[in-house]
Amino acid sequence: MPPKKRKADAPPQELDGEEWAGGELSDEDTFKKLEDKFSLANQKTFREIDGASRLFAHDQIEQALKPDHASRPMWVVEDGKIILESFSPLFAEAQDFLINIAEPISRVSRMHEYSLTAHSLFAAVSVGHTPDEIINRLEKYSKVILTASVVNFIKKSSAAYGKAKIVLKKTLSYIESDDPALLRRLLQDPVISSSVADQNATLITEAAPKLGKMMIPGTKMAAGANQVAQPVSTEEVTKAPDDMIAALREDDEEEEEEVQVHSFQIRSEAREAVIKQCWEIGYPLTQEYDFNNDTENPNLDIDLKPHAQIRYYQEKALSKMFSNSRARSGVIVLPCGAGKTLVGITAACGVKKSCIVLCNSTMSALQWRSEFLKWSNINSEDIAVLTSMEKNVFPHSAGILITTYHMLAASGKRAHDTDKALNFIKGREWGLLIADEVHIIPAAMFKKVTYAVASHCKLGLTATLLREDDKIGTLNFLVGPKLYEANWQELSQQGHIAKVQCAEVWCRMTPEFYKEWLDTAGANSPKKQLLAVLNPYKFQACQFLINYHAQRGDKIIVFSDNVYALEKYGKKIGMPFISGNTSQEERLVILENFQHNDKIHTIFLSKIGDTSLDLPEATCLIQISSHYGSRRQEAQRLGRILRAKRRNDEGFNAFFYSLVSKDTDEMQYAARRQTFLVDQGYAFKIITKLEGIEDREDLFFRSLEDRKELLTEVCLAKESDAAEERIAGDSFSTNLKKRRKKGARRAAGTLADLSGGTGMSYIEYGKNPNHQVKKNKGIKSGFLRKLNSSHTNAKKRRAAGD
């Protein structure tokens, strides 16, 4: 049928009338014009109109709005992008669903952005969603009809799931499937075939192990070998009892048939490459552990103590890991201070087999140990710590071993007892491997560690899935898919983590410092950076903020990546500083004083404080210099104050200031650094003037003479003084300057606004968060009851000789 003609004087609303003057256009021409107008090349126009139009510009053109679109909460657009309205009455249920099937990209206050990816769909199907169910629910929530390409993408991405899996038998890795043809197909792939342990071996065929069946509430039937639990429809629930009995008989008959599985062994060091390759050729391997039916590895007597009540988001995260009565490998993302440790401990209580915990420092290993003892009933002798100071292993057949990545990855000559402990680790199978702070571990080191430890299941814990070296994708292969990612703002509204007011304070450069800055060659020269950090006006702003917050009773951390500047600030202000050079004893004394001595209201910390120190007291953070545009470092630093102890006081806010020397590179870096936090819904206020700073006679560098003296010192500083601190194991070594910048949201504000002086913050957060916390109190019972009953069922079945 030829396209219909449209009168030139009746243009569609979206188009400018003048473009249509002088002729008739067919629908095809109209579409072409629209397409051109909305094309990516023209997106600049949309950016100029407003911040959000470009999100829809290209994608929405072909999709018709449903008549009742206003009551539906989301847009599902062509390239798998999903925009969710957080003000919709359906928001909560839509969000719960989306978190299972898509990657959260940005969750600012009114609109959340998600993306459907092959990885997210793989994770979705692995936790029990079927492709049809995903499509139906998206269609239900979407304001526009799903396009064929979105539907196909969902179907295609999830089609090959579950056909083959990677399993561990007596510390050796096998690719297993009940379909030998599939394994032969995999073996034709050069990467996979070259990873086979014995090139002359044929496929191994054996009877499939009898797998546990656990009735999962709301599921059709018990989950078996390669089955994914199917949600039950209401219709099925009300099915006639006769039908049900018939269905059960069918199941019984099926059970009697002996199912065979086929497998081939791969070299352990090729594990990651094989997982990756299978993913790439469209047969993603599942990594699940049927711990209930593992009779090879001894059980560990561990349970949560009765007082431990896991929070609702911890339970949600764990339920993604434990479904189908199996433990699935993957990564759980929770903000700092939200209780990742308890999530790990609960997972260990779920699996009830030997568990190895990998931490990034000795201090953190010791903290894990005390948290295990605090939250679980584990026998203290069944929990061992292996660090450079303590070289213990557990004495019984099962236990918990906590160590550091460095301990496992270190090569070269080792002490005899270290070697013994490492052989103990390598020579056994582990039910669960918990990888703490998994995002900061260099991929090569993590690979080495995972080869050394034969574990059935891996749980990665992290606050951010951000890496500036783009290696985060490797976690998918080294650990598993992301299972859950919490919403920071939601947890902060509910009082589980602190509410933080963020501000960027713009500090003018003094004329003499700015002249020197302009005259210094090399955009990235260390001296230029030092001039910006030691800018006397920045110094005064820092001193002013310290005084302001010390008077409020805050405990303050000042962060600087540059140790020279850190020492200068610390000495001048008369407060202690800790850098990589500070001895362990001195660190402990300083931290002790910071925690308990009222006179020590501030400490100055170098990069060493980003992750390795436990600072539960801090309530205000001031950043005077930072590592280029690292979003991860910004998030980690914010995390230092998220667990502020006073966070549940009414109207209490923690504070995060980033001091930036105006008209220098610092401004551009600050914008990039903030993008992750902005995506988590934090708004950075810009403070261009600290009220009353001019009247403060006590501030340093008020005279030109003092400022010149400081400038001379900076000019005389050695190149090495000006350079950034290097810390072993730090992976921020790439120059981020070249990376693409992304805008950050900014709003004008004053210090009084921030501290709640103008009333706005208190009005907004006036509700007592304690009430909220009580309302959402622990639901340990449900989750652990489920797990425990699955253990008991498995035991009963075994006892009955099933």
Ligand SMILES: Nc1ncnc2c1ncn2[C@@H]1O[C@H](COP(=O)(O)OP(=O)(O)OP(=O)(O)O)[C@@H](O)[C@H]1O
């Ligand atoms: N369900 C819970 N009930 C009571 N307290 C909890 C719960 N979960 C966590 N906590 C407490 O919250 C605090 C922060 O927990 P934890 O140290 O595990 O956080 P985290 O996410 O590991 O933070 P970071 O990334 O900063 O190490 C701890 O004091 C912990 O005991």
